[in-house]
Amino acid sequence: MNNNRFAVAVHILSLLELMKDTRLTSEYIAGSVNTNAVVIRRIMGMLSKAGLVLTSPGVAGASLSRPTDQITLLDIYRAVQSGGQEELFAIHDKPNPDCSVGRNIQSSLENVFSQAQLALENKLSALTLDQVTTDLASKM
Amino acid sequence: MNNNRFAVAVHILSLLELMKDTRLTSEYIAGSVNTNAVVIRRIMGMLSKAGLVLTSPGVAGASLSRPTDQITLLDIYRAVQSGGQEELFAIHDKPNPDCSVGRNIQSSLENVFSQAQLALENKLSALTLDQVTTDLASKM
DNA sequence: ATTCATGTGACGATTATAGTTACAACGGTT
DNA sequence: AACCGTTGTAACTATAATCGTCACATGAAT
Numbered sequence: 443m444n445n446n447r448f449a450v451a452v453h454i455l456s457l458l459e460l461m462k463d464t465r466l467t468s469e470y471i472a473g474s475v476n477t478n479a480v481v482i483r484r485i486m487g488m489l490s491k492a493g494l495v496l497t498s499p500g501v502a503g504a505s506l507s508r509p510t511d512q513i514t515l516l517d518i519y520r521a522v523q524s525g526g527q528e529e530l531f532a533i534h535d536k537p538n539p540d541c542s543v544g545r546n547i548q549s550s551l552e553n554v555f556s557q558a559q560l561a562l563e564n565k566l567s568a569l570t571l572d573q574v575t576t577d578l579a580s581k582m
Numbered sequence: 583m584n585n586n587r588f589a590v591a592v593h594i595l596s597l598l599e600l601m602k603d604t605r606l607t608s609e610y611i612a613g614s615v616n617t618n619a620v621v622i623r624r625i626m627g628m629l630s631k632a633g634l635v636l637t638s639p640g641v642a643g644a645s646l647s648r649p650t651d652q653i654t655l656l657d658i659y660r661a662v663q664s665g666g667q668e669e670l671f672a673i674h675d676k677p678n679p680d681c682s683v684g685r686n687i688q689s690s691l692e693n694v695f696s697q698a699q700l701a702l703e704n705k706l707s708a709l710t711l712d713q714v715t716t717d718l719a720s721k722m
Numbered sequence: 723a724t725t726c727a728t729g730t731g732a733c734g735a736t737t738a739t740a741g742t743t744a745c746a747a748c749g750g751t752t
Numbered sequence: 753a754a755c756c757g758t759t760g761t762a763a764c765t766a767t768a769a770t771c772g773t774c775a776c777a778t779g780a781a782t
Contacts, residue, residue, distance in 0.1 A: 500748030640779030
């Protein structure tokens with residue numbers, strides 16, 4: 443994960459929560475994030491498809507689909523993953539099957555990598571959008 | 583992290599351990615990984631710079647610098663990170679300082695992101711190369 | 723000296739991402 | 753019904769990271 447979508451997504455959702463009485467346009471959000479409005483709409487589309495926000499075509503003002511303490515960072519993280527990118531760590535394919543290590547390395551790697559990924563995901567699902575917005579609100 | 587270097591690095595180190603009585607060339611290792619020898623030498627260079635393996639220019643046969651149970655996956659993970667890439671999750675820079683959310687989002691994100699990263703790193707440092715090589719050995 | 727291996731620089735191909743332009747479709751307003 | 757602002761999305765460009773590859777200088781050993 444070294445794109446900015448995760449961070450921008452949290453930014454968007456925080457704005458929606460903290461300015462829920464205002465109907466924010468993608469243009470306005472783009473101004474806060476400091477990027478192009480289409481970038482916002484693209485990410486908003488992912489959040490919408492994941493069921494985290496509610497939008498209607500043509501009308502400004504998205505809203506969260508549920509309370510901030512029921513939206514975990516794992517929800518957001520997964521929402522902005524492109525194309526079934528389930529795995530945190532890539533494993534090289536086609537190691538040499540004629541080598542005893544090459545033949546078995548993939549399953550051994552998958553074993554440890556999935557443990558690490560699970561630790562990350564457990565933490566991400568224990569962190570909610572509420573923690574971010576509460577933190578932000580305390581600074582305003 | 584979606585390059586293969588982490589996986590290949592573990593593969594290399596596993597080979598060095600399980601065939602420690604043989605002097606492996608980068609060409610041989612490349613055959614097991616199924617890639618080019620230069621790719622192996624590049625990654626071996628990172629592992630060497632990180633102090634995980636001992637090599638000598640011009641002579642085949644690298645070796646581990648310490649026992650497998652003292653080489654954690656975090657050691658390896660960090661060794662193959664390119665250019666001071668410390669952070670797991672990127673944060674967009676230059677959010678709008680005139681917006682109360684834009685002004686504070688970075689520190690709020692850093693707060694939660696670093697908690698998640700720490701959870702991952704704790705797990706990675708609890709997993710050692712020994713676990714991988716033991717697992718591999720049991721399949722041979 | 724010859725030979726083989728490592729370490730590195732350089733280059734091309736591939737891929738992911740971010741930003742941008744353009745535009746169709748939609749809704750609310752008048 | 754016509755208009756206008758907005759969303760959703762396709763298309764294109766620029767940029768950056770990565771991998772494979774060639775080339776070659778350097779080191780070590782026979």
